[in-house]
Amino acid sequence: MNALEVATGAQPRGATDDAVSPFEIDVPAAQLEDLRVRIDSTRWPDELPGSGWEYGVPLGYLRELAGYWRDSYDWRAHQDRLNALPQYTTAIDGANVYFIHVHSPEPDALPLLLTHGWPGSVAEFLDVIGPLSDPRAHGGEPADAFHLVIPALPGFGFSGPTTQRGWTCNRIAGAWAELMSRLGYERYGAQGGDFGALISPALARLAGGHVVGVHLNAASVGFIPWSEVDEATRGELNPTELSRLERIEHFLSEGNAHFQVQASRPQTIAYSLSDSPVGLLGWMVDKYSAWTHNQTGLPEEALKRDAMLDNITHYWLTNTAGSAARLYYENMHAAPNWGRPPATTPTGVAVFAEDMAIRRFGEQGNNIVHWTDFDQGGHFAAMEVPGLFVGDVREFFSKVR
Numbered sequence: 001m002n003a004l005e006v007a008t009g010a011q012p013r014g015a016t017d018d019a020v021s022p023f024e025i026d027v028p029a030a031q032l033e034d035l036r037v038r039i040d041s042t043r044w045p046d047e048l049p050g051s052g053w054e055y056g057v058p059l060g061y062l063r064e065l066a067g068y069w070r071d072s073y074d075w076r077a078h079q080d081r082l083n084a085l086p087q088y089t090t091a092i093d094g095a096n097v098y099f100i101h102v103h104s105p106e107p108d109a110l111p112l113l114l115t116h117g118w119p120g121s122v123a124e125f126l127d128v129i130g131p132l133s134d135p136r137a138h139g140g141e142p143a144d145a146f147h148l149v150i151p152a153l154p155g156f157g158f159s160g161p162t163t164q165r166g167w168t169c170n171r172i173a174g175a176w177a178e179l180m181s182r183l184g185y186e187r188y189g190a191q192g193g194d195f196g197a198l199i200s201p202a203l204a205r206l207a208g209g210h211v212v213g214v215h216l217n218a219a220s221v222g223f224i225p226w227s228e229v230d231e232a233t234r235g236e237l238n239p240t241e242l243s244r245l246e247r248i249e250h251f252l253s254e255g256n257a258h259f260q261v262q263a264s265r266p267q268t269i270a271y272s273l274s275d276s277p278v279g280l281l282g283w284m285v286d287k288y289s290a291w292t293h294n295q296t297g298l299p300e301e302a303l304k305r306d307a308m309l310d311n312i313t314h315y316w317l318t319n320t321a322g323s324a325a326r327l328y329y330e331n332m333h334a335a336p337n338w339g340r341p342p343a344t345t346p347t348g349v350a351v352f353a354e355d356m357a358i359r360r361f362g363e364q365g366n367n368i369v370h371w372t373d374f375d376q377g378g379h380f381a382a383m384e385v386p387g388l389f390v391g392d393v394r395e396f397f398s399k400v401r
């Protein structure tokens with residue numbers, strides 16, 4: 001099955017509903033040539049002189065990055081790296097699910113489900129697979145080993161687009177519970193960032209008897225206030241928490257245009273994201289600039305350019321940018337989750353330098369037993385600071401294994 005077939009959600013001929021089928025990525029050369037042609041055919045907008053990043057991604061920066069994507073970026077090298085890992089697809093609840101499944105050489109390893117967010121993909125975790133699955137070979141302790149299950153969210157990347165309404169984070173959590181059961185795992189951990197930081201706690205609520213612990217980064221919903229904070233509460237916050245609160249308020253006023261558009265008009269933005277690679281590049285690079293730990297707006301200060309393009313190219317080649325945007329809409333138009341009792345599953349939270357989680361708000365709905373504040377890293381921690389990410393995951397799960 002090639003990339004185009006996966007993007008349509010097709011399954012191997014003769015597959016049963018619960019079949020788990022080996023998968024290899026094979027993007028046709030014509031798709032890569034089409035990407036180059038479309039970049040060459042871009043009609044570029046004008047720009048106000050001296051505007052920098054204030055109005056969005058600067059014209060000069062995006063033209064140069066698009067040229068690099070066209071002429072220098074090597075998708076085949078990334079594809080080979082993925083194909084060196086065990087990859088599979090399976091159908092769950094009417095959706096195709098692509099996933100990487102790496103068995104640790106340590107027999108007592110704990111199964112761990114890693115869940116990405118937007119604008120991410122399974123590529124976010126490539127630098128942490130080795131240290132997490134085989135710590136003995138990476139200077140760690142064998143007791144910290146994990147069997148890794150790394151799925152692409154339904155509607156994202158090689159899982160292909162969703163074809164039904166209602167694919168919320170809660171529904172994905174249900175699919176993940178089925179996936180882990182299908183793989184024979186009865187006891188496992190869950191880790192996630194961005195949407196993964198919503199899905200992983202939802203999985204613990206749904207399958208609490210199986211999930212031994214939840215580790216989160218880039219946590220937002222359930223870990224930040226979504227209404228005005230009164231002066232009495234502000235007075236109780238320390239300087240770090242006050243700084244995060246200020247960034248939350250700035251995000252809600254000026255930094256969440258992507259959220260508003262994708263949560264209200266995902267089909268409208270899908271035309272641009274599906275037809276123009278430069279449109280997709282600008283839409284997502286804006287977030288790599290805003291959410292990584294950099295000083296000038298250049299995301300390359302925080303992560304490798306090719307790593308950023310690996311993620312973005314997953315969306316382009318599978319034509320899932322529009323489908324991925326629907327996850328925002330589905331979550332915002334689903335029944336609210338307010339009023340639930342606090343979760344009981346042990347939860348660890350890693351707050352990297354560009355994250356905004358505040359412990360007092362997270363404790364209202366989560367059983368937090370581990371909390372780490374970092375002065376490095378950002379939203380894409382597994383790519384930006386893989387060593388810190390791995391260390392915190394190991395430390396938390398050592399408490400709940």
